[in-house]
Each structure stands twice: as structure tokens, then as C-alpha cells.
Amino acid sequence: MTDAAASLDAEPAKDAQDAANFSFEADVARLLELMTHSVYSERDVFLRELISNAADACEKLRYESLSGEKLASLAGAPLVTISLDKEKRTLTVADNGVGMSREELISALGSIANSGTRAFLEKLGKDKAEGLIGQFGVGFYSAFMVADRVEVATRRAGEDQAWLWTSEGKGSYQIAPLALDAAPTAGARVTLHLNAESDEFLDAWRVESVVREHSGAIAAPIDLIESPGAEPRRIADGVALWTKPKSEISHEQYVDFYRQLSGQFDEPALIAHWRAEGRxxxxxxAFVPGARPFDRFDPARKSKSKLYVRRVLISREIDLLPAWLRFLRVVVDSADIPLNVSREMVQKSPTVAAIGKAIATRMLQELTKLAESEPEKFAEVWKNFGAILKEGLHEDPSRRDALFEIARFASTKSPEKTRTLKDYVADLKENQTAIYYIVGDDLARLKASPQLEGFAARGVEVLLLDDPVDAFWVTSAVGFDGKPFKSATQGQADIDAIPLVEAAKPDAAPAAEIADLVAALKETLADHVDDVRASTRLTGSAVCLIAPEKGFDLQLARILAEHGQQGMFGKPVLEVNPRHEAVAALARLMRDKGREAAEDGMRLLFDLARVVDGEPPLDAVGFAQRLTALIAKQG
Incomplete structure (x- = not known):
């Protein structure tokens, strides 16, 4: 155990071999308050820090024994042991690592950032010491979050002297000789005398849960002795699943790990395991869940990946991936990620960003392979997470083409969301120059929309987009395979050049009468519509609303209006079907009895268009009165 500390400067006693008191140079009480209340946000990380230091010490002994015959006999199998004593209120973390001499105690536990691990890294070289954890030499003092007094009994491997370091963290510490029969053969034993607020760490189940959460992947086995005299029980085997070759991991082991990681009981739909090498x-x-997590649409929209640095858990919910991949359950382990002083929170660095970007690219490739090789399994993935993946179409233009390759859509040809854009383009009709879509929040209503009648009459496929994000990405995406996206509810339909597959009904009224009705509608509804025109897209319905050519699709305008931006988007356009009997009848009524007689009918048409579009009538009372009067006339 060598990685520890706080900012201080030691003054040894005159006789360096006797017990000595040392004074901290700085105001240690203030420093420890900063360490224990500001640097760390969770008290249980003290155990992670002590175990990390112990694992470092074991690694150091192993490296030193390679070139020192004297140490070779001492460098046995690495082991970290945690012992509990409820009666004495102590928690002890012991290791059989390299240990410390008196001078190393003063240096390692007596100087801020004078980490033994950092010095060792510099001496040995990064390529040989990548298994070491500690870097900053401050984690040791996190023990004072839970302890009133800390004791370190240690013996440097190969030396015949042992030492006891003691401190209450209040301005000084003591170092005294320790009898060899009371010291480790080699290594260190850190004993925490727990404070009154830390009873939880005397319970074996609590300690075990912390170890499994934070240190289960440490490269040294961890034993737990639940009470004095009890047999040690192995609670971590010292081998992280992701460090093993894939050929040595069974599917059942992957599934068990996924369930532990995700807290779910389904089987993952996709497992991806790789090691990246290079800079x-x-x-x-990484796992794609087989079922929808409960937090799928968490408003925070953050990915929740677990980050390890040299097999030590640094963050259980690092926001590493883009929001549109937040459903993934991911473990990342690296020796190259820069940490801040507490080793608890990862700095926003180019390294972290580069790793997140690379993982996103790789997982998109894995999803593409799944879509090609196992379409039925991918269809289930898309059913569960397609709405989230489509957020990337709007937020990540650089990956839009790759996402288009795997995206699945409902359409007038396939309401089950199985159509790809490649499928759509392959079925374009003669003279069709755009990919048509309609956006809304209800698939059944979209399929029945009157705006689609003209497209159906020509056999033109229309994408049915019912996820909230659809209203956004279609406005920013240029198109696919050279074909622009065009809303079926915006602007002129531009489908007259596409041949009809079924004959259109003849006009129910002369063109002049329809033109007069359109002009009257414009004037009567001037406060509510931008324009009124005869429709080429309607074949069975009397009227519909569409958005102007320039501006926003009706659904996007509706979404933004719900967020207080209604005044920005103008008024809709009313289209009337000149072949519909109701429109023809209204045109004849205006011809025979004048515009005033037809006004109620004109307002009724507008309200009907709103209702069909999912909006309430403009004037509910007036709508009810007009409809009641119309029914009464039928008698």
C-alpha cells in the first residue's frame, strides 16, 4: 500500500529509528475537510481507494521481483484481504505487496501528489506498468471520511524492519517501529477505526456490495473475513470479464454480466466486445438490451456507461455516448483516460470524447451487421429503440447516412415499420421525384389522413412518421439517394405528373362555381387561413388543411406551438375537393341564394378540416349549432 496522501512537510525526530511525530505544513484539518466533503461525493469510495492502493502494491512487488532474486520468493499470488471487527469497530484492508520503508512512509503519506505509483510509473515506463491504478496520491485520505483514526502497519519486502504510521487527521501523524511478529511479512495493513456515522461498513453485506460495485475488476483477488477468527471468503476473483479473450467467455457468462450491469432480466439482443489499440x-x-429499459425516455437523455481506469470503477454513469445511443449498456476500461484529483470524476478531455465517438461508430456498424444478418432480431431492436436511434438523424448529421441504412419506417405500403429508404426508392413511381412523408402522433390517424388520398390514387408510397423526433429530422435532412424529403401536408402536392392507377371522379360542379366558392372561402376565413385552393391531392374527402410551401410542416408547427412559439408559424392553407358532393352542393347554394346563405357551410367545412387534422373546432359552440341545424334540415 503506497499510494496516499495530503499536502504536508515532515520534520523527523533526531533519532530517525525511534518513534517520531510529524507536523503537517498546511492546515490539515481544512485540507481533510476538502478531501472528504468536496473531492468525493460518495463516502463508500474510501474502500475503492484503499483496495486500489493495495492492488498497486501487489503489482509493484511483482515487477520488482522480476529483477530482484531476493524479492522473488516473496512475490507470491497477489491478495487483498478485508477484515471486519464489530466489537473493536475496525475495518482493515491488507495486502501482500511491496510494502513501505520508513522513508517511503514519509514520502508517500507525507506529500501531496507525491504518489508512489506515479514515481514508479516514471521509473518503470508506461508500457510495463499499465496495470497500476494510483496516480495522484490523495485517495488514501478519503479514509478519514469514515474513520476517527487510521493506522498503517507495513514492512518493505526484503527488509527486516517494520513500521506503524498513525494519524487522526488533525494536524499531525506518528511513525513508530513495529515488532516483526506484529507486522506483515511484506506489504501493508491499513486499519480504520470507524466513526459513529459509519456503522454500515461493519456489515459484511455492505462491504461486499461496495467491493463488487467499485473494485470487482481489480487485478488481485479480494477476500473478506467477516469477524475475527472467521474463514476468509473470496468476494472478487481478480479477473474482469472484459479482460478475458472472447473465446474464453461463454454466452451464459455474457448474459449474467449483462443482467448484473443493467439490472434487467432479459437477454441482450446484441453483444459487442472488443479491444481498441493505437494512440x-x-x-x-457493450450490450443492446433485449427489452425496453424503464428509463428509455429519461428527460435527461444521458447515456449511462460504466467507466473503469485500469479495472477500477471511476464512474457508474458517465455520459460517454451520444444521447441517441443512451439505451446501450456499456463498460469501458482504459489506462489512458486523464482523471481529476479525486479519481472520481472524469475530466471532459479529447481522449474521453474520442473514445465515445469511436464507440458510437463501432456500435452503429454492429447494428448494421445485425440488420443484414438477422433481420428478425434487428426488427425487434428497432421496435424497442428505433425512436431513440432516429434522434441521431436530427442531432448527428455526420452519421445520418449510416443511420438511414438501418432505419425502418411505417408507410402506406407497410404500417408495421419494416420499410427501408432503399425499399422506398426502389418502388418510386413514374415521374416521382421526391420521398413523401406525413408526420403525426397517431399511426392510425396518419393512415386515414385525407391528405394521402391523391397519393393513394397514384400508388405513391408515403412514409408514416409517428415519433416526435420525426418532425425535426425531416426538416434538416437533405434527402436520400438524390431524392428530397417532401411533406404530404405541405405546399402543392406536385403529383399531377404521376399517372393515376384508378380513375378520378368527374367534377361535381362547374369550374366557375368552384372558383367563386374558393374566393368566398378566402374572404370568410381570412383570419384563420393563409390561402384556399382547389385540391389535387383529395379524392374522397371534402377538405383538408396543409402547411404553406415555405415554413414548417403542420405537425412541427403544432409541437413548437405547444412550447409557446405559436405566433411564429403563420396560418394553414385550406384545400377543397371540387369533386366532392358537399363542396359542389355548397357552391350551388352560394350561386342560387348568395354568399350569406352559404357562410355557415363554409365555416363548417373549415371546422371539419380541423377535426380531421386532430384539432378542435375553432368555435365549438358554433360548430355544434351549425351541425345541429344541418341535421334538422335533413328531416
Whole structure:
């Protein structure tokens, strides 16, 4: 155990071999308050820090034994042991690592950032010491979050002297000789005398849960002795699943790990496990869930990946991936990620950003392979997470083409969301120059929209987009395969050049009468519509509303209006079907009895268009009165 500390400067006693008191140079009480209340946000990380230091010490002994015959006999199998004593209120973390001499105690536990691990890294070289964890030499003092007094009994491997370091963290510490029969053969034993607020760490189940959460992947086995005299029980085997070759991991082991990681009981739909090498080295184990997580649409929209640095858990919910991949369950382990002083929170650095970007690229490739090789399994993935993946179409233009390759859509040809854009383009009709879509929040209503009648009459497929994000990405995407996206509810239909597959009904009224009705509608509804025109897209319905050519689709305008931006988007256009009997009848009524007699009918048409579009009538009372009067006339 060598990685520790706080900012201080020691003054040893005259006789360096006797017990000595040392004074901290700085105001240690204030420093420890900063360490224990500001640097760390969770108290249980003290155990992670002590275990990390212990694992470092074991690694150091192993490296030193390679070139020192004297140490070779001492460098056995690495082991970290945690012992609990409820009666004495102590928690002890012991290791059989390299240990510390008196001078190393003063240096390692007596100087801020004078980390033994950092010095060792510099001496040994990064390529040989990548298994070491500690970097900053401050984690040791997190023990004072839970302890009134801390004791470190240690013996440097190969030396015949042992030492006891003691401190209450209030301005000084003591170092005294320790009898060899009371000291480790080699290594360190850190004993925490727990304070009154830390009873939880005397319970074996609590300690075990912390170890499994934070240190289960440490490269040294961890034993737990639940009470004095009890047999040690192995609670971590010292081998992280993601560090093993894929050939040595069974599907059942992957599934068990996924369930532990995600807290779900389904089987993952996709497992991706790889090691990246190059400028930055890291290992990734990623899962696509087989079922929808409960937080799928968490408003925070943050990915929740677990980040390990040299097999030590640094963050259980790092926001590493883009929001449109937040459903993934990911473990990342790297030795190259820069940490802040607490080793608890990862700095926003180019390295972290590069890793997140690379993982997003790789997982998109894995999803593409799944779509090609196992379309039925991918269809289930898209059913569960397609709405989230489509957020990337709007937020990540650089990956839009790759996302288009796997995106699945409902359409007038396939309401089950199985159509790809390649499928759509392959079925374009003669003279069709655009990819048509309609956006809304209800698939059944979209399929029945009157705006689609003209497209159906020509056999033109229309994408039915019922996810909230659809209203946004279609406005920013240029198109696909050279074909622009065009709303079926915006602007002129521009489909007259596409041949009809079924004959249109003849006009129910002369063109002049329809023109007069259109002019009257414009004037009567001037406060509510931008324009009124005879429709080429309607074949069975009397009227519909569409958005102007320039501006926003009706659904996007509706969404933005709900967020207080209604005044920005203008008024809709009313289209009337000149072949519909109701429109023809209204045109004849105006011809025979004048515009005033037809006004109620004109307002009724507008309200009907709003109702069909999912909006309430403009004047509910007036709508009810007009409809009642119309029914009464039928008698």
C-alpha cells in the first residue's frame, strides 16, 4: 500500500529509528475537510481507494521481483484481504505487496501528489506498468471520511524492519517501529477505526456490495473475513470479464454480466466486445438490451456507461455516448483516460470524447451487421429503440447516412415499420421525384389522413412518421439517394405528373362555381387561413388543411406551438375537393341564394378540416349549432 496522501512537510525526530511525530505544513484539518466533503461525493469510495492502493502494491512487488532474486520468493499470488471487527469497530484492508520503508512512509503519506505509483510509473515506463491504478496520491485520505483514526502497519519486502504510521487527521501523524511478529511479512495493513456515522461498513453485506460495485475488476483477488477468527471468503476473483479473450467467455457468462450491469432480466439482443489499440487503448463490452429499459425516455437523455481506469470503477454513469445511443449498456476500461484529483470524476478531455465517438461508430456498424444478418432480431431492436436511434438523424448529421441504412419506417405500403429508404426508392413511381412523408402522433390517424388520398390514387408510397423526433429530422435532412424529403401536408402536392392507377371522379360542379366558392372561402376565413385552393391531392374527402410551401410542416408547427412559439408559424392553407358532393352542393347554394346563405357551410367545412387534422373546432359552440341545424334540415 503506497499510494496516499495530503499536502504536508515532515520534520523527523533526531533519532530517525525511534518513534517520531510529524507536523503537517498546511492546515490539515481544512485540507481533510476538502478531501472528504468536496473531492468525493460518495463516502463508500474510501474502500475503492484503499483496495486500489493495495492492488498497486501487489503489482509493484511483482515487477520488482522480476529483477530482484531476493524479492522473488516473496512475490507470491497477489491478495487483498478485508477484515471486519464489530466489537473493536475496525475495518482493515491488507495486502501482500511491496510494502513501505520508513522513508517511503514519509514520502508517500507525507506529500501531496507525491504518489508512489506515479514515481514508479516514471521509473518503470508506461508500457510495463499499465496495470497500476494510483496516480495522484490523495485517495488514501478519503479514509478519514469514515474513520476517527487510521493506522498503517507495513514492512518493505526484503527488509527486516517494520513500521506503524498513525494519524487522526488533525494536524499531525506518528511513525513508530513495529515488532516483526506484529507486522506483515511484506506489504501493508491499513486499519480504520470507524466513526459513529459509519456503522454500515461493519456489515459484511455492505462491504461486499461496495467491493463488487467499485473494485470487482481489480487485478488481485479480494477476500473478506467477516469477524475475527472467521474463514476468509473470496468476494472478487481478480479477473474482469472484459479482460478475458472472447473465446474464453461463454454466452451464459455474457448474459449474467449483462443482467448484473443493467439490472434487467432479459437477454441482450446484441453483444459487442472488443479491444481498441493505437494512440488510445481501451476495452469495450457493450450490450443492446433485449427489452425496453424503464428509463428509455429519461428527460435527461444521458447515456449511462460504466467507466473503469485500469479495472477500477471511476464512474457508474458517465455520459460517454451520444444521447441517441443512451439505451446501450456499456463498460469501458482504459489506462489512458486523464482523471481529476479525486479519481472520481472524469475530466471532459479529447481522449474521453474520442473514445465515445469511436464507440458510437463501432456500435452503429454492429447494428448494421445485425440488420443484414438477422433481420428478425434487428426488427425487434428497432421496435424497442428505433425512436431513440432516429434522434441521431436530427442531432448527428455526420452519421445520418449510416443511420438511414438501418432505419425502418411505417408507410402506406407497410404500417408495421419494416420499410427501408432503399425499399422506398426502389418502388418510386413514374415521374416521382421526391420521398413523401406525413408526420403525426397517431399511426392510425396518419393512415386515414385525407391528405394521402391523391397519393393513394397514384400508388405513391408515403412514409408514416409517428415519433416526435420525426418532425425535426425531416426538416434538416437533405434527402436520400438524390431524392428530397417532401411533406404530404405541405405546399402543392406536385403529383399531377404521376399517372393515376384508378380513375378520378368527374367534377361535381362547374369550374366557375368552384372558383367563386374558393374566393368566398378566402374572404370568410381570412383570419384563420393563409390561402384556399382547389385540391389535387383529395379524392374522397371534402377538405383538408396543409402547411404553406415555405415554413414548417403542420405537425412541427403544432409541437413548437405547444412550447409557446405559436405566433411564429403563420396560418394553414385550406384545400377543397371540387369533386366532392358537399363542396359542389355548397357552391350551388352560394350561386342560387348568395354568399350569406352559404357562410355557415363554409365555416363548417373549415371546422371539419380541423377535426380531421386532430384539432378542435375553432368555435365549438358554433360548430355544434351549425351541425345541429344541418341535421334538422335533413328531416
Amino acid at each position: 488510445t487503448e481501451y476495452t469495450v463490452l
